[in-house]
Amino acid sequence: MTSLEITPEEQVELDKALYDALNPLASAMRSRGSGLSGDRMWEADPIEVALSVLAAWKAVDTEVKRLTAIAAGTAGSYGASYEQLGAVWGITRQGARKKWPDAISRPATAAAHASAVLELFGGTAELTQEPSSGGWRWTGEGADGTHGTPDGDTSYATKEEAAAYAGAFLREHTVDQP
Structure with a gap:
């Protein structure tokens, strides 16, 4: 398998894409939390603004974990082992099995x-x-x-x-x- 590390240029692009995706969610959460309209939402307390960004990152984190489990299950359905899943994720076989317990269906044993x-x-x-x-x-x-x-x-x-x-x-x- 080729290296799965991302280049510095790819990291910059990933950061930009994540912030672009996060901003509308954080803005909506900030607007709901502050009660201010979208054009005045930056007038909220700076702590509340920062907390709305953190809350949006939590929502993204939850969704990434869900999508990661789906990707692990898909790899498992094609025959990937827990050892392979762990290697890609940078953890042990046992760690992968604990992280995604349903990713690999075990064939019926004799x-x-x-x-x-x-x-x-x-x-x-x-x-x-x-x-x-x-x-x-x-x-x-x-x-x-x-x-x-x-x-x-x-x-x-x-x-x-x-x-x-x-x-x-x-x-x-x-x-x-x-």
């Missing part, structure tokens, strides 16, 4: 990979992958007969993480030896 059984401390836990989200859950029965599952809709990003929680449950529900 049944052998979609579940596992964990036997520890005299108890058993079954680990299962949820088809809709790809997250992992567990259900277990401790050696003392106690049944357990994660609270609510809790699911885990990896099978290993679910196994760790299931293992902790099984350890807590052992049978005391005489």
Whole structure:
């Protein structure tokens, strides 16, 4: 992939385009907030003027985040990996997965990979992958007969993480030896 850094000239053009797009929004927000007409809106308190610009940037930031998530999802739908998304964004694969959790749909895994059984401390836990989200859950029965599952809709990003929680449950529900 070629360098995705922008040149100084492109930065100047980007800044100009962003300010040109922001100005009408900031002006409308300033006019609404001050109650002054469009031709008198600059007569508002300078703090209020500056805050209206900040509020407009927040609206732009929210929209950029929404559009970024759409772009990440589009790249994912074409087969991009979280590693590739992270590289473009300058973050790790894990960071990209956290930032855009729905960007990449995981293909259905074979049944052998979609579940596992964990036997520890005299108890058993079954680990299962949820088809809709790809997250992992567990259900277990401790050696003392106690049944357990994660609270609510809790699911885990990896099978290993679910196994760790299931293992902790099984350890807590052992049978005391005489």
